[in-house]
Amino acid sequence: MKPLAFHISLADDLAEELVSESLVAGEFEFRHFPDGESYVRLVTPVRDRDVLLLCSLDGPDAKLLPLLFAARAARELGARRVGLVAPYLAYMRQDKAFHSGEAITSTYFAQLLSGAFDWLVTCDPHLHRHTSLGEIYSIDTAVISAAGPIARWIAERVRSPMLFGPDEESEQWVSQIAGQIGAPFSVFAKQRSGDRAVRISGNADLAGRTPVIIDDIVSSARTMAEAVKLLRTQGATAPICLGVHGLFAGDAMATLRDAGAGEIVTSNSVYHATNGFSVAPELLEAISSWLRREPTT
Incomplete structure (x- = not known):
């Protein structure tokens, strides 16, 4: 069965290029309650399927909670594996404390995503003091180049x-x-x-x-x-x-x-x-390569 891809937040043309090749579009429902809290629903059944969440992380503060909720829901609903396709990966700037008391947000953000996903595909992350994403992410990562x-x-x-x-x-x-x-x-x-x-x-x-x-x-x-x-x-x-x-x-x-x-x-x-x-061909190659791998136990 083809993996399911849920379009959380991505350029429409990029999402269409990714889904039209080797993925199946899953139906995703998102809205806000009157008090501002997020409502998230994976309408398409995910049990025993590989699930990809498509979400470029520009404006990350508004996107992060719905993304984490969707990932958690996929796991609880029986998804085989849950991956994140984030062509732009936020929070790579603050990679050290320049002044006393500063939060090293690149590390904290990586820990949040690593706790929610099995793997991550991104494009040209802004690596400065880190030589690879593996230094701060504890999950498998694939980096494509534009x-x-x-x-x-x-x-x-x-x-x-x-x-x-x-x-x-x-x-x-x-x-x-x-x-x-x-x-x-x-x-x-x-x-x-x-x-x-x-x-x-x-x-x-x-x-x-x-x-x-x-x-x-x-x-x-x-x-x-x-x-x-x-x-x-x-x-x-x-x-x-x-x-x-x-x-x-x-x-x-x-x-x-x-x-x-x-x-x-x-x-x-x-x-x-x-x-x-478009960076779709490079993303698809990285996605396909990871999906061919067998799950680790």
Whole structure:
């Protein structure tokens, strides 16, 4: 019997791509009681079935309780295994206590999800001080990369690209993508003095090429906007801005536009009007690989 996939919160096109291949859509009911508490119901029977909950974890505080309730219900109703497909994985930022008394939320969030699920599939989590999700998650995890979809998008649409990473953390994506399409790349240096205060430095030798800025997360967009400004002051045309996870908090889009950005494109890991390439094939491969494994006792 095919595994059941419950669409908790995901870009509709991504959910359709995942379910249309090797999964069966399960019917899920969710609403709020008048007092704000959550009502969760798995309408489709799950007994002896592998169950996947599809939920990208942008805006995680509002999504977490319904997600945990759905996972617990699936277990109590006899599901064989319960997995989480979270293309965007939240709470990876706070991976140490920078000041006395701070909660290390990446660890706590990992413990919550590890206690509810048997396995997790995600896309390009923001690993900084952790070298792998296995350092904080106690369940099986699979990480897929959006480098392939980004490389294909650039190869099909951009003539003579020159790739830029806005900071040192972006080098892992930029160098991989550049290698796949045979394009030159450069990585800028970043100094951060606050959540929305950053300074970018570096030189851009474009030599007639089209500038393309690539980053994993576009949240406040300040880092990418500063990279756009730097390129524009050095004579570049409006840079194409590509992001894996487009969160676009607050005035992020306006900030990028005002900085002089050209086309802005993100993956469908998080639903947004800028979605232009899909991570579904990579997610499906990781999901299928895990589902082929026999349950551990």
